Amino acid sequence: MGDEPLVVETPPNVLGFINNAWFKxxxxxxxxxxxxxxxxxxxxxxxxxxxxxxxxxxxxxxRTDTYAHWVLWRGYLDENGSPETAVSQTQEQFRIYPLSQADTPSEMTFVDVSGKEFNTIHLMDARIFEEINNVIQAEPLYGESPELLGYLAAIGIIKGQDFAPDTRMQSILERAAAAGAVTVKTLISKPRDELAYWYPGESNWQNAFPGGAYTFTIDGAMKHDFRSAFHFYATGITPAMAFKSPGKGSQYAFTYRDADGNALDGSKTYKPNVPANVPAKDFWSFTLYDNQTRSMLQTDKQFPALGSNDAGLVQNDDGSTDIYFGPEAPEGKESNWLQTVPGKGWNTIMRLYGPLEPWFDQTWRPGEIALVE
Incomplete structure (x- = not known):
């Protein structure tokens, strides 16, 4: 954002937030x-x-502590499932410009990347340290804790100095990155701490913010495993994701495992039951993700998502809904099916927009992902 104030004009009816360069x-x-x-x-x-x-x-x-920022938001689909209103409001009303240009702000350029291949994830090998060094060199040090900066300094990432690991250090960084990548994938996919689960001991549905702490500090202690897992899995953070706000905002339950605790397998078919009267004022949905990329699973369907806004979704006689995940749709269940990919592990997030009290008091809960075959 440079050295001068920045003006941000935002559209209506969105869930949005700004994070700094350190994802704070x-x-x-x-x-x-x-x-x-x-x-x-x-x-x-x-x-x-x-x-x-x-x-x-x-x-x-x-006020903010860094120059670079993430500005993220979700719009809402129209009643017919179209994103037209959300897109047009963004194009017409979203603006970012320096305060010095307040009288004559430049036109915004919006790039539509829907359906296009591009990479938004961080590197998972030793090159990640180069990414971190770029942030250290670009941002004020007081934006991050002295403790973390000390760890980085110990491996040669120091503001104002070249990051040039010798052969010995490069070998260490390569092994550290490999170990870190495996470790953080384990932390997100099968946490040991019961706080990581919505219904400890009864379910594999996980909570992105254990203890309702978006800072990952619980009882005065930083839960490093929770913080590492979240920032591997997701982009952006706000208290609104963790706090109880009935009828507003959103809540999330995610899992990498089926009802028996086994990893979700792209070659198998699963069925979770969504009980009647889902406590979501706006809508609810499932989205499938690739375990390795943390991006949407690449299937024959451009957007591997399904939920209450989908016109063809079929309910059971009792008002509940069966959703099917598998490489092929079970016969007669095509409208309630999301495709998976044989040979690929996957995970899913159930999102509730405008969550209501039965979600928070847990008198309503999603069914487990049961293996069908």
């Missing part, structure tokens, strides 16, 4: 932000800013 929370906007879903105008003050600015006309003014 800066602010919310949208339905759980100070604009209350009406669309807002925010002033972001850069690291160390001491100038005078008028705050008139802004929904909120916030």
């Amino acid at each position: 929370y800066v602010m919310d906007f949208g339905n759980l932000g100070p604009d209350e879903g009406k669309g807002g105008k925010f002033l972001i003050l850069p690291p160390g800013f001491e100038g005078e600015v008028s705050t008139d006309g802004y929904t909120d003014v916030v």
Whole structure:
């Protein structure tokens, strides 16, 4: 964002937030932000800013500790399942520009990458240390903790200095990256701590924010395993994901395992039952993800997702819904089926938008993912 304040104008009816370069929370906007879903105008003050600015006309003014940021949000589908309104509101109302250009902001350019191949994930080998070094060189040090910066300094990542590991250190970094990659995949897919589960001892559905702590600090202690697992799995963080807000925001349950605790296998067929009266004011959905890339599973369907907004979804007589995951649709169940890929492990997230009290008091819960064949 540079050395001057930045103005961010946001569209209505979104769930949005800003994180800094270290994936630390800066602010919310949208339905759980100070604009209350009406669309807002925010002033972001850069690291160390001491100038005078008028705050008139802004929904909120916030300070940040880094120059680079992530601005993320979700829009909502129309009643017919179309994204048209969300897309048009973004194109017409979303703006980012320096405060110095407030009178004549430049036109925004929006790039549609839907259906196109591109890579958004971090490297999983020794090159990840180069990525980290790039952030260290670009950002103020006070944006991160001295403890973490000390670990980085010990392997030669120091602000203002070249990162040039010798042969010995390069070998160490390669082995560390390999061990770290395996470890963090295990931490997210099969955690040992019962706090990681929505229904400990009874279910494999996991909670992205154990203990409701978006900072991953519980009883005064940083839960490093929870933090590492989350930031491997997801991009972006906000208190709104962890706090109880009935009828607003969203809640998530995810799992890598079936009802028997076995890893989900792309060559097999599974069926979870979604009980009647899902406590989601807006909608609910399942999305399938590739265990290795953390991106959507690449199948014959562009978007491997299915939920209450899908017009063809068939309910059972009791109001519940059976969802099928497998390489081929069971006969007669095509409208309730999501494709998997033989030879690939996968995981799924069940999302509830506008979650209601039965979700929070656990009088309603999703069924386990039962193996069919």
